[in-house]
Amino acid sequence: MGCDIHLYFEQKNKEGKWQKIEIDERLLPDDRNYLLFAFLANVRNYGNSLIKPQFEDRRVPEDSSVDQHFYDCSDHSITHAYLNEILAAPWELVGLDKCYFKIFCEEIIPRLCSWCGSLSKEDERNIRVIIGFDN
Numbered sequence: 001m002g003c004d005i006h007l008y009f010e011q012k013n014k015e016g017k018w019q020k021i022e023i024d025e026r027l028l029p030d031d032r033n034y035l036l037f038a039f040l041a042n043v044r045n046y047g048n049s050l051i052k053p054q055f056e057d058r059r060v061p062e063d064s065s066v067d068q069h070f071y072d073c074s075d076h077s078i079t080h081a082y083l084n085e086i087l088a089a090p091w092e093l094v095g096l097d098k099c100y101f102k103i104f105c106e107e108i109i110p111r112l113c114s115w116c117g118s119l120s121k122e123d124e125r126n127i128r129v130i131i132g133f134d135n
Contacts, residue, residue, distance in 0.1 A: 003043060004133065008020065008132075011113055020067070033101075039051055040081070040131060041053055041056050041057070078130065079131050084125050086129070087106065
């Protein structure tokens with residue numbers, strides 16, 4: 001038995017409401033990378049003092065569009081992070097600068113969320129991911 005990550009990406013629309021970003025599930029990062037889990041949310045960290053969790057215990061924002069299916073899949077350590085925070089995190093310090101989650105956030109999300117394949121700094125603040133884990 002292991003721990004899996006569950007991701008729910010959302011973007012703020014022109015009316016200021018958060019809505020789910022429809023992503024083909026085959027593209028979503030879903031590998032069991034416990035170093036990544038520890039770095040994101042202190043999940044499966046096992047007391048490693050070298051890893052500083054970046055987005056631990058933030059829960060689901062009250063204004064989120066997250067659906068019940070996400071809650072059904074994720075049974076602990078639900079947190080969230082904005083794209084600008086993810087991109088600014090110190091990935092290199094823990095050797096995660098080439099992990100698929102980071103690459104997904106850097107390259108695939110901008111292609112899905114803009115007509116030109118890049119995002120402004122403000123756009124990066126208007127995209128977030130809800131992150132949950134199961135056992």
